[in-house]
Every structure is written in C-alpha cells, then in structure tokens.
Amino acid sequence: MKSKKTAYPYMLWMLLFTIVPICMVVYYAFTDENGNFTLQTFVNASDYSQVFLYSLWIALISTFICLVLAYPLSFMISRCDEHKQSMIIMFIMVPMWMNFLLRIYAWVQILQNYGPLDTLLNFVGIDITLIGNSGATILGMVYEFLPFMILPIHTVMSKIDNSLIEAAQDLGASKFYVFKNVIFPLSVPGIISGITMVFVPTASTFLVAQYLGGTQLMIGDIIERVFPSDHHTGSAIALVLMVVILGFLVFMNRFGDEEAVGV
Amino acid sequence: MKKIICVILCLFMILLPLTLSGCSGEKGFEGEINVYNWGEYISNGDEGTLDVIEAFEEKYNIKVNYTNFETNEQMYSMLKNSNSSYDIIIPSDYMISKLINEGMLEKIDFENVPNYKYTMEKFRTSGFDPTGEYTVPYTWSTVALVYNKKLVEPESVKGFTSLWDEKNAGKILMFNNSRDSMSIAMQLCDPPIDPGKTDFTFEDINRATDKLVEQKKYLKKYVMDQVFTEMEGSQAGIAPYYSGDIYTMMQNNADLTYCLPQEGSNLFIDAMCIPTSCQNKEYAELFINFMCDPEIALANAEYIGYGTPNQAAYEMLDDEIKNCELIYPSDEYLEKCYTFSNIPNDVYLYMQEQFVKACSSSAEISDVGEEDSESDIIYTIIVCILLAVIIIATITMLTLNIIKAVKNRGRIQKS
Numbered sequence: 001m002k003s004k005k006t007a008y009p010y011m012l013w014m015l016l017f018t019i020v021p022i023c024m025v026v027y028y029a030f031t032d033e034n035g036n037f038t039l040q041t042f043v044n045a046s047d048y049s050q051v052f053l054y055s056l057w058i059a060l061i062s063t064f065i066c067l068v069l070a071y072p073l074s075f076m077i078s079r080c081d082e083h084k085q086s087m088i089i090m091f092i093m094v095p096m097w098m099n100f101l102l103r104i105y106a107w108v109q110i111l112q113n114y115g116p117l118d119t120l121l122n123f124v125g126i127d128i129t130l131i132g133n134s135g136a137t138i139l140g141m142v143y144e145f146l147p148f149m150i151l152p153i154h155t156v157m158s159k160i161d162n163s164l165i166e167a168a169q170d171l172g173a174s175k176f177y178v179f180k181n182v183i184f185p186l187s188v189p190g191i192i193s194g195i196t197m198v199f200v201p202t203a204s205t206f207l208v209a210q211y212l213g214g215t216q217l218m219i220g221d222i223i224e225r226v227f228p229s230d231h232h233t234g235s236a237i238a239l240v241l242m243v244v245i246l247g248f249l250v251f252m253n254r255f256g257d258e259e260a261v262g263v
Numbered sequence: 264m265k266k267i268i269c270v271i272l273c274l275f276m277i278l279l280p281l282t283l284s285g286c287s288g289e290k291g292f293e294g295e296i297n298v299y300n301w302g303e304y305i306s307n308g309d310e311g312t313l314d315v316i317e318a319f320e321e322k323y324n325i326k327v328n329y330t331n332f333e334t335n336e337q338m339y340s341m342l343k344n345s346n347s348s349y350d351i352i353i354p355s356d357y358m359i360s361k362l363i364n365e366g367m368l369e370k371i372d373f374e375n376v377p378n379y380k381y382t383m384e385k386f387r388t389s390g391f392d393p394t395g396e397y398t399v400p401y402t403w404s405t406v407a408l409v410y411n412k413k414l415v416e417p418e419s420v421k422g423f424t425s426l427w428d429e430k431n432a433g434k435i436l437m438f439n440n441s442r443d444s445m446s447i448a449m450q451l452c453d454p455p456i457d458p459g460k461t462d463f464t465f466e467d468i469n470r471a472t473d474k475l476v477e478q479k480k481y482l483k484k485y486v487m488d489q490v491f492t493e494m495e496g497s498q499a500g501i502a503p504y505y506s507g508d509i510y511t512m513m514q515n516n517a518d519l520t521y522c523l524p525q526e527g528s529n530l531f532i533d534a535m536c537i538p539t540s541c542q543n544k545e546y547a548e549l550f551i552n553f554m555c556d557p558e559i560a561l562a563n564a565e566y567i568g569y570g571t572p573n574q575a576a577y578e579m580l581d582d583e584i585k586n587c588e589l590i591y592p593s594d595e596y597l598e599k600c601y602t603f604s605n606i607p608n609d610v611y612l613y614m615q616e617q618f619v620k621a622c623s624s625s626a627e628i629s630d631v632g633e634e635d636s637e638s639d640i641i642y643t644i645i646v647c648i649l650l651a652v653i654i655i656a657t658i659t660m661l662t663l664n665i666i667k668a669v670k671n672r673g674r675i676q677k678s
Contacts, residue, residue: 044616049646050639051623112498129433132483211489215482215622222623229615240650247653250660 025242028235041236048222048237055219056244058134059203062141063149066198067191069142070149074190075183077150078157089154092147100144104211107140111212132214140212141202148201149194156190157183192252200245295326296350296546299338301533302331304353304402306559306566313562319553325546342367348540350547353401356532357603360391364605368397369537375548378555385594386572389532390459390602398534399551402569405600406443406528407589409509411518414500422524423447425501427474432481434500436493439485441618442603443529447503448474450526458529459601463610468617475621485622494519503528506589507569521589527599532572 032038077088095103110117111131118130130136160183168178206220219241227234298316308314316327332338335358342349342362354362362368373379379399386403388395410420414434419425426435426447438444446458448471456467483499491508493499495515504512506521513519535554537547553559557575564571564580570590571577577585584590606614 046643046646047620047639048623049642052646053642108492112496114497132433215479215484217623222619225619225622226616229612233616240646243650244653247657250657254660 022242025235025238028231029239032232038232041232042240044230044233045236045240048219051217051222052219052237052240054216055203058137058141058209058218059199062138062145062202063195063199065138065142066146066149067195070146070153070194071187071191074150074154074157075187077154078160085154085158089151092150096147101207103144104140104208107136107143108211111136111139131212134213134216137209137213137216137218140208141205144205144208145198145202148197152193152197153187153190156187160186196249196252199248203245204241291324292320292326293324294543294546295328296543296550297328297330297348298351298353298550299330299332299341299349300351300353302333304331304533304567305329306562309566312566313559315554315559315562318559319550322553323546323549325549327550342538342540348542349538350541350543351535351550352538353533353535355603356389356391356534357605359398359534359536360605362536362538363392363397367539369539369541369544370396371399371537371551372544372548375545376552376555378552378557381555381557381560381573381575383572383574383577385597386532390604391532392534398536399555400532400534400572401554402564402567403530403532403572404506404569404590405523405530405592405597406447406503407506407509408501408503408522408524409494409512409519410501410522411494411497411499411516412520413518414497417520420501420522422522422526423451423503423528425522426503427451427478427481429481431500433483435478435482436484436486436490436499436502437475437478437482438503439487439622441615443503444475444485444618444621445471445614446529446603448472448478455526457601459604461604461606463606463614465610465613468610468614472617472621475618476624479621479624505531505569506592507567510568510587510589523588523592523596527596527601530597530600530602532602 029041030037030039032040077085080088108131109115112118113129113131115130121128121130164182164186165178168182173181204220206218206224209216209218210221219237223234223237223241226237306312306315308317316329319325320327332341335354338352338354339358339361341347342352359368376399382400386400389400392398408420408423408425410417410425415425415431419428419430425431426437438447445468449456449458449467452470452474456463456471484493486493486502490499490502490504491512494502494512497516497518503524509519509521513521535551537544537551541547554563555573557573557579560571560573560576561579564573564576568590571580577591588596
C-alpha cells in the first residue's frame, strides 16, 4: 500500500509531461488552425517524405556502424579485470560530460577545410572535402551515440559467467562455436537495448546534420523549422516519426523476447 | 512533522522572490521604465564603453528594467499576450507597420524630445511610418555581400547573381530565414518582384521558391550566426549578410571584402516606439530623448556597429567608419534599396512554409525538373507503405502479447 502512495507523484509527472503532450501532438496533427478535423496536415507532411526516408537511412547506417564498433570493444572490455573495466568505461563516459553542441563544434573544427585532418590528408596527397556530406553526418552520429551502444552491451557481457565459456571449451567447442552458441545468444538483450538507444535518437536528432552535413537536412531539423510557424504540420511529422519509432521498438522487443526464450 | 516542514519550505520559496523584489524597490528611484530591446543592442559598459543604462539612471534617477528579445515575432507575442507592460520597444520596420496598423503604438510628443533635431532628415519618415509620428529611428543598416578574395574571383562579384553562379558552387552561403532569402530570390526573378511591397501573391512566393531551389545545387549551407565562423575561417567563399556584421568579419580576416549588390538590397531600420501599454509616457519620452543625445548615440553606434541616423553622432565618428561605404553607403545606393513592409499573416506563413520546402528539397531531384513531382510521389508512397506495415505489425504483435498475457493469467511465473 505504502509503495503505491509514493508512486503518485511520478504518476502525476507522467500524466503532465508524457500523456498530455502526446495527446496535444495528436490533437494538433489532426486539426487545422480553426480546430476542425483535417488530414491536410499529413498531406503537407508528405512533402518531406524524402527527407524522412533519408533520416531513417542515416539512422540505420549509424546504428549498424555503432554495433560493429561497439560489440567487439565491449567484449574485450568485459574480459579485462574489474579495476581496468571501470577505468575504461569511465573514459568512454568522459566525453559525454561535455555539452553535445561543443562536441559537434569540435568535429566541425577537425573536419573543416584547412583544418588539421584536411591539411594532413592534403600533405599525403589526398584532396577530398571531409565536411558537408552524409559521411560527416554519420560520423557525428556515431561519435555522439557510440557510448549508448557500448554501455548496455558491456553490462550484459560482463554478467556472462566465464565458466560457461570454459565448459563449452571443455566439451570441445571451437572458438567460433563458443561465440555462436554461448556468447552471442547471451548478449542479445544488450544488443537489443543498444540498438534501440542508438536508433531512436539518431532518427530524430537535429543540429548534427545542420553543422556537419551540407544542405541535406534531417527530419529533426525540418520539425524544428516547420513547428514555430505551423504547429499542425509540425505535429503531423512528429507523429509519423513517433509511429515509426514505436513500430521499431515493438519489433525489437518481440525479437528480443524470442531470442531470450530460445536461450 | 514532515508535512509542516514541507509547507514552510514551499511558503518560503514562494515568498522569496516577493521579498527580493520588495527590496529592490527601496533603492530610492523616483520611478521606473521597462525597455524591451534586441540582445546586444545597446552600449553596456563592456571593454571601456559607456554604460548607457547606468548613465540614464544616474542622470534622471529613474530605474530602467531592461529586457531582450531575439525576434520581432517574439517581441510581438510578448506585447500582445503577456500582462507585463513596456514603455519603450525597439522593433524593426515591418513589425512597426504591423503595430501601427493594429493601433498598438502611441504617438510621440516631439516637444518632449528636443534631441530629435539631430535625426537625419532622410530617416524621419519612411515606408513603415509615413508621417513619422510614431517612431524615432535608432539604427539602420543594409544587406550586402561578403566574399573571400582568395576563394571567389573578385571581378566577378557584382551583385546577388554571384550567389547563383556555377563557378562558386559549394562555396555559397545563404540566409537561413525566409524573409531575407526570399527577398534576394525575388530580386533575381524574371521579371523581378519588388520585395518591399505589401501585396505578395502566392504566385510571387512560388516563383521565389523555384529560384531558391535552383540555387540549392550550388549552395554550401543555410546559415545565420554560423556565417561568422564560416567566413572568418575561410570555409565558404561568399555570403549575403548585414553590413555591420560584415564589417566585424572583415576585421577578423584580411581576405574578406564586401560588395554592395548592384540590384540594391534591403535597408532595415530599427526604431524606438512607445506601445499603448506604456505606464509612464513622460519617462519614456525622456528615455528616447536621452538616446538621441549625440554622445549617447555615438556610444551606441560604436558599440553596435550599425549605421546611426543621428547626424551629430555621425559627424563625431572615426573617419575610417564614416567614410566606409559598407556601413554608410551613398544616397544613390540607398535610393535603390527597399524596406520591408508588413505582409498579411497567411502570406507570411506561406512564405515560411515554402522556404522550409526549398531547404529540404534535394538538389539532385530538382535538377531533373519534370520528374520532380513523380519521384516525390514515389517517396510518399514508400513512406505510406512503411507506415501501414508498421501499424499493422504493431497491432498484431500487441494483440498477440495480450492474448499471451490472458492465457498466462493466474499462473505463477518462475524467476
């Protein structure tokens, strides 16, 4: 009984800052300026479908790269002794203590023309523009969200009992076989939460593309621009994005459940 | 017990600001005025400049509550919707004409503003205040081009057409706000549209949008404040911006220089006005008079870096600035310039919307022209299918989960 009472403030919080805003977004998305029901907002929003697909595409690629980078790294970290582990994890966390915008500015400084990296490459004889394209945007995203992939995978990995691996090896399993049948299935929940924690923000983030990318914006930037002058179309775009992300989450959870059952 | 402590703490929190504000009122000022101005738009005592507000408070023993806004629209909504009253506001041209039309400004009694005599004749009346009864101009400036001599051929830069020049592809920056960008595009449309007129049709805006989409493939970025780092760091070659700011950029990078576009450009004027919600008009006029004092106007002009409409202050400026054509262009050039006037709200919203569309259009697609709409439809269909699949999948999965949960009801789950 007592525990329920202490939950009330949180429930109120949820109601005020989660449920009510979502209802407002839905209300705005389906109405026009006079408050009448309309689907025109979605027709307006469809002008940006190409940007929308582009954002999802960028988010997918960034998530994939994050996974490829983070998985081996977290495996290696989890095999170190505990003292070292906390050290390494701290070093991964340190950049996150800095403001997100400052880190993006830093990348702008590094990648810009006549910046350190550009000068170095020119010196070697490679002349390419590093900033103002999708590649730079993806780099920014991966840098920004890599810790969110490493941390959950590492948490799950460090809980894997070493004796399980030893047992598999005793039974004559090859290294690949151990990985495929023991380590990977046990780490799936970490991968799932990692993917969600990276994909969702990358799909909806803004400013990264504005600073690192060229003229191609992402859907977050579009919402930021549309919303101040037209709440209704802005809400419609946001709602579509929300539905896609919700679908993605449900899909990932389903996938995670089955795997967990399989183990 | 805990509850009582909570209540006391809450009361304390509520009362704290009240007591503090009570304290500040006891300083012995005769009265107070509320001034609402752009950020960084008054000489504030930094780096040995004159602190104008402190000087006013000392001279007249009137407290100044000084607050900032970032956009004209923000100022407008505060003025209209909040219950705080302002005695002085300093908005831009088109916003002033909107305020006059809506009857939100008081006429100024110029007998109380003797220093008005210093104001240059050419700025006393203008498009937004044809009779000059409501406003006292504060600063003015124009839009000009800034370019990097090493990245862009100096001879080729004559006007805004350079922003559409294939030779400068990838080095061009453009305003990231609808009104300024659209105006430049309108000047280059064929036949040109006057960006200063009040009665834009949707057709005009569509033509300007097409022009912007055409520019997209040569463009590096849409920027506002980022223009400083881009231009000063020689990252971009050419950009349109406000003259006063171009002057700052040129001081930080010797390769930069300016060009007054041959087409003419936007002349914008920010002026002091008294809104109808004013509490004490006498004090407000006193403040306006103080701001028109040559010494004070000089301090402000030097701090802000924009042009001053105050003749006496202008004459006291350094020769270097006074003769700089960028900040004080010739009257012949000003003849070619236009000022913004107020446009109806729906037209303004349409402009905003079309500008975002131009920003989000893909350069490669717009290149093809005819296939434009077709590929758009394909993208829309893809998104629709994606949405449909997701919604159906979500619903089925949720129902499956619910069925599972119902079946499992009552069974004890082993941990």
